[in-house]
Amino acid sequence: MRPFEYERAEDPAGALATIARPGTAFLAGGTNLVDLMKLGVATPDRLVDLGDLPYDEIEVPAEGGLRIGALVSNSDLATHDEVRSRYPAVAQAVLAGASGQLRNRATVGGNLLQRTRCRYFQDVTKACNKRAPGTGCDARDGEHHDLAILGASPQCIATNPSDLAVALSVMDASVHYLGPHGPAAVSVHDLFRRPGDRPDRDTNLPPGSLITGVVLPECPLAAGSRYRKVRDRASFAFAAGSIAAALDVRDGLVHDVRIAWGAVAHLPWRTWALERALRGAPARAESYARAAEAELAAAKPLRDNGYKIPLLRNLTVELLEAMTP
Numbered sequence: 074m075r076p077f078e079y080e081r082a083e084d085p086a087g088a089l090a091t092i093a094r095p096g097t098a099f100l101a102g103g104t105n106l107v108d109l110m111k112l113g114v115a116t117p118d119r120l121v122d123l124g125d126l127p128y129d130e131i132e133v134p135a136e137g138g139l140r141i142g143a144l145v146s147n148s149d150l151a152t153h154d155e156v157r158s159r160y161p162a163v164a165q166a167v168l169a170g171a172s173g174q175l176r177n178r179a180t181v182g183g184n185l186l187q188r189t190r191c192r193y194f195q196d197v198t199k200a201c202n203k204r205a206p207g208t209g210c211d212a213r214d215g216e217h218h219d220l221a222i223l224g225a226s227p228q229c230i231a232t233n234p235s236d237l238a239v240a241l242s243v244m245d246a247s248v249h250y251l252g253p254h255g256p257a258a259v260s261v262h263d264l265f266r267r268p269g270d271r272p273d274r275d276t277n278l279p280p281g282s283l284i285t286g287v288v289l290p291e292c293p294l295a296a297g298s299r300y301r302k303v304r305d306r307a308s309f310a311f312a313a314g315s316i317a318a319a320l321d322v323r324d325g326l327v328h329d330v331r332i333a334w335g336a337v338a339h340l341p342w343r344t345w346a347l348e349r350a351l352r353g354a355p356a357r358a359e360s361y362a363r364a365a366e367a368e369l370a371a372a373k374p375l376r377d378n379g380y381k382i383p384l385l386r387n388l389t390v391e392l393l394e395a396m397t398p
């Protein structure tokens with residue numbers, strides 16, 4: 074690992090001042106960044122440890138919803154009573170990721186900013202437009218069975234690895250941050266981006282921004298939400314496909330539905346076409362399958378990841394059937 078400077082931020086203003094210096098990176102739990110530094114993928118000259126900043130609380134605001142500090146650990150998030158009872162898909166998604174030890178260290182902000190696990194991104198001897206823009210993409214003709222089928226570009230077919238982000242998409246969460254012009258917020262739908270011709274950029278956050286927290290709006294539908302994840306082995310693995318869903322059925326018809334898929338795109342994939350197709354439809358397997366197929370019509374699988382199309386369709390039908398009263 075390259076030598077680097079280390080300092081602890083005493084307050085948010087100090088963190089922002091330091092991150093403005095070239096070669097500086099924020100350090101929260103370090104569960105992804107430190108691995109990337111060991112691999113030579115991340116090469117910061119200076120780390121600013123955020124551990125002393127006041128963003129480690131989960132609060133219930135007077136206006137409803139839930140405010141989650143960016144430094145709340147994944148373990149504390151997943152076991153919080155309000156999260157488990159009012160936003161269960163969030164707790165289930167967090168528990169589906171990593172291991173107990175990693176969840177104790179990993180933070181909410183870090184979870185959202187973790188980098189893709191594309192094996193070529195993590196190998197500095199390979200061509201990768203995300204790690205080294207303009208070098209190419211070895212995944213396209215190489216090992217890509219776990220990579221994107223939706224929203225990819227010729228430059229990059231990476232997937233977003235966050236389980237939490239998929240659940241937050243269903244909750245219509247907003248991400249709050251301190252940017253160059255002061256406090257700001259962005260919908261989780263606009264936080265992440267498609268790779269386009271800038272796959273080196275994972276999010277739309279202005280450079281040097283400090284995530285301070287996530288706000289979950291009040292949402293009665295969320296109380297029945299669920300998260301499911303399919304992976305190559307039973308634990309401690311990234312998804313081959315995943316789904317977060319919330320469903321409201323009245324008189325046998327789908328009154329409201331929200332679904333997001335994970336491990337299919339560069340961002341958590343909110344299934345707007347599926348939801349449009351399903352609202353007002355009979356709440357049964359045939360409708361669920363047809364709606365999933367409407368969303369998957371845009372899929373562009375490569376040689377080895379076409380299995381994700383039936384996987385996501387079947388996962389959607391199975392979960393919605395299980396949620397149908």
Ligand code: SF4
Pocket residue numbers: 189191192193194200201202203204209210211212213220228229230231272
């Ligand atoms: Fe890099 Fe993206 Fe290609 Fe993976 S898919 S090698 S991250 S450019």
